[in-house]
Structure formats: C-alpha cells, structure tokens
Amino acid sequence: MSNEQTGKQSGRGATVPVRLGERSYDVVIEPGLLTHAGEWLAPLAGRRPLVIVADVNVADHLAALGGALDSVGVGHRSIVLPAGEASKSWATLERLTDQLLALGVERGDHVVALGGGVIGDLVGFASAILKRGCRFVQIPTTLLAQVDSSVGGKTGINARAGKNLIGAFHQPRLVLIDPDVLDTLPTRQVRAGYAEVVKYGLIDDADFFAWCERHGAALLAGDPAARTHAIAHAVAAKARIVAEDEHETNGRRALLNLGHTFGHALEAEAGFSDRLLHGEAVAAGCALAFAFSAATGRCSAADAERVAAHWRDSGLPDGLAAAGIDAPAERLVEHMRHDKKMEAGTLPFLLTRGIGQTYLDRGVALGEVEAFLAAQPRAAASASVTATD
Known part of the structure; x- marks a missing residue:
C-alpha cells in the first residue's frame, strides 16, 4: 500500500485524505486514538461544547472520549440511543433532532457520532437536516463502520419499503478511527465488518x-x-x-x-x-x-x-x-x-x-x-x- 494511496503514514497508522474540494476531510487511523481524540476535536469545537451521540453498547468508549475531551478542556454533552438497526427510523430521528435542538446545537457546531453504522447514518442525517445543515464528526466503533459507512457522506434511515431509502449526502468534517476499539467487539460483528474489507x-x-x-x-x-x-x-x-x-x-x-x-x-x-x-x-x-x-x-x-x-x-x-x-x-x-x-x-x-x-x-x-x-x-x-x- 503506497503513500499515494493512504496519504500520510506513521509507524502506527495513517491519515487518508478524502478529496472533495471545499468538503475535503481527513480520515485518521491510529491504534489508541480514542484516548487522545480531544487533540483532534478541540480545534473543531472552538469555545462551544460538543454533543456526542452514542448507543448503549459503547458506554466504555463514551467514557473514554469524555475523558479525552476533559483533558483538553473541551465541554461536552451526550445523547445515548438504543442500539440496533431499528434505531434508523423516523421515530428515533425525531427524538434525536428534538434532543439536539433542546441542547441548543447551532449550525456551526459539530455533533460527534460515536458508534457503529447505525449511529453514523442516523447522526449524519440528523446533522444534514438540522437547521438546514450542521457539522458532524464520525468516530466509528465497528469494523464495518470504520471501513465503509463512516467515509463518503451517505447518511439516512430505513423505511417500511426498504433500507436507506430516506437520506442525504452529507460529508463529515473529520473521521477518527481507533482499531483498538475492536477489541471489545463481538466476534460475529468483526466478521460482518470483514465482509466489507474483502469487498x-x-x-x-x-x-x-x-x-x-x-x-x-x-x-x-x-x-x-x-x-x-x-x-x-x-x-x-x-x-x-x-x-x-x-x-x-x-x-x-x-x-x-x-x-x-x-x-x-x-x-x-x-x-x-x-x-x-x-x-x-x-x-x-x-x-x-x-x-x-x-x-x-x-x-x-x-x-x-x-x-x-x-x-x-x-x-x-x-x-x-x-x-x-x-x-x-x-x-x-x-x-x-x-x-x-x-x-x-x-x-x-x-x-x-x-x-x-x-x-x-x-x-x-x-x-x-x-x-x-x-x-x-x-x-x-x-x-x-x-x-x-
């Protein structure tokens, strides 16, 4: 794998640019990244608190991210949603957007999606439509989300007629990938993510x-x-x-x-x-x-x-x-x-x-x-x- 393919590389990871003109962003891949994610998120937060949206399965990762933000003096609040594909629904989208509005999220703020593909798709779509578009960051915690859904800006929810039929293209401002978080992932979930790698x-x-x-x-x-x-x-x-x-x-x-x-x-x-x-x-x-x-x-x-x-x-x-x-x-x-x-x-x-x-x-x-x-x-x-x- 060449430097041209993966962008900047170090002995432990790589930074891959997604080149989309004014919507360009980096995908940072590094073992242990979650523990110092605050260094990457602080410049995006400015003086505003970050809102982190996670699901109930990633409580430990949510605590680690909160500690990383505390270490650099970035304020943060969290919204925790049910896990699973059923959360990619109109009902959960309505609940999430109401909560984001109640927290006073502004168009220039960054909402952080911490979780698998369901959270990434849902938070991305909510960010695309909230106040006609606010910013968001992807921190994927499953292998499938790390290699597929967190990159590229496809966001959305499911409908009765089928999967991902309602959504929008909305690129993140940054993607942070910590391969170490996969240590806590069930083997079945790792295998499922591996399918997207092989693809x-x-x-x-x-x-x-x-x-x-x-x-x-x-x-x-x-x-x-x-x-x-x-x-x-x-x-x-x-x-x-x-x-x-x-x-x-x-x-x-x-x-x-x-x-x-x-x-x-x-x-x-x-x-x-x-x-x-x-x-x-x-x-x-x-x-x-x-x-x-x-x-x-x-x-x-x-x-x-x-x-x-x-x-x-x-x-x-x-x-x-x-x-x-x-x-x-x-x-x-x-x-x-x-x-x-x-x-x-x-x-x-x-x-x-x-x-x-x-x-x-x-x-x-x-x-x-x-x-x-x-x-x-x-x-x-x-x-x-x-x-x-």
Missing part, C-alpha cells in the same frame, strides 16, 4: 483479495498490524472512489454496492434485524453476484467458488442457505423492486468478470435473476444466522 478486493483489486486470503484469519483473530493495514487500505480505496463520484452519478461509486442488491433483499427478508447482520448479508450477496455471473457466463466458476470458499473460511455466509434464508425467489425479487437504485423499471446490478473485475450491468432482467435464485439451495425453515460469540 474492496473483489471490486478492483485482486491483489488485495489475495492478501485477505493470506491474512484474513490473523485480522479476525485481532492481529493489530493486519487490522490496521486492512482498515487503511479499505478507507483509501473508498476515498478514491468517492472523490471520483461523490453523488453516485457516473457509475464509479456504484461499484461500492457490490453484493448489496442481493444482500439488501436478504436483509429485508430477515426484517432488518440481528437475524442477519448487514455484513453477513453483503458476504452472501457478493457470493450470489459471483454465482450469478458464473451461471450466466460472465466469470469463471472457479472465481465464484474461490470467493465462496473465503467466506466459508471466514465464518461468513456464502449464499441463501448459509444466510438462513428460505424465502421463494419471487419474494426476494420483490424486495429488489424497492431498491433505491431502481430507475425506469430497471435495476442495475453489480456483476463481475472475475475477482477484481466488478462492473455495473444495466441490462439484467429481473426474471433471469428470479430463475437463478429459484435454483439456489435454501435454509431449512427454522434456520437462521445466529450469534455464537
């Missing part, structure tokens, strides 16, 4: 996928060097793509959705619940995208099996059965019809010509996808992905 290799970096095959087990076991390298590489890859296509208008940023069209249908079938975590759905979705590509002659069966094998080796689902999905194909396709990328009745799919060769295909018939899904092995009716760690 970057599948998109356009076959060498990085090979790195994941060699070092993924060490990363999942908590090896600090492997973890920091993977986070920095993934963030740099996303920053590069976002800089080329911030609002997903030229098709380049759409590549980041590899596995998501299939995966969101699986999440919808699971009720957007802990029955199937987002990263697990992405892993299964990537496996299905490769399997569909192989079944339709776009890529080799060997590449599709290589991807599926890596998911199995990593403890992640490699298709419908492993994801605990037994729904009929027509119902899964109906979920896809609600995808926010639907345009003029056509749903673009991220497919592949091989590992590291993902492309956007706008000519896929949903009937062809339905026939493919109908032929896939399914879970027993009572099966589901469950947390074991």
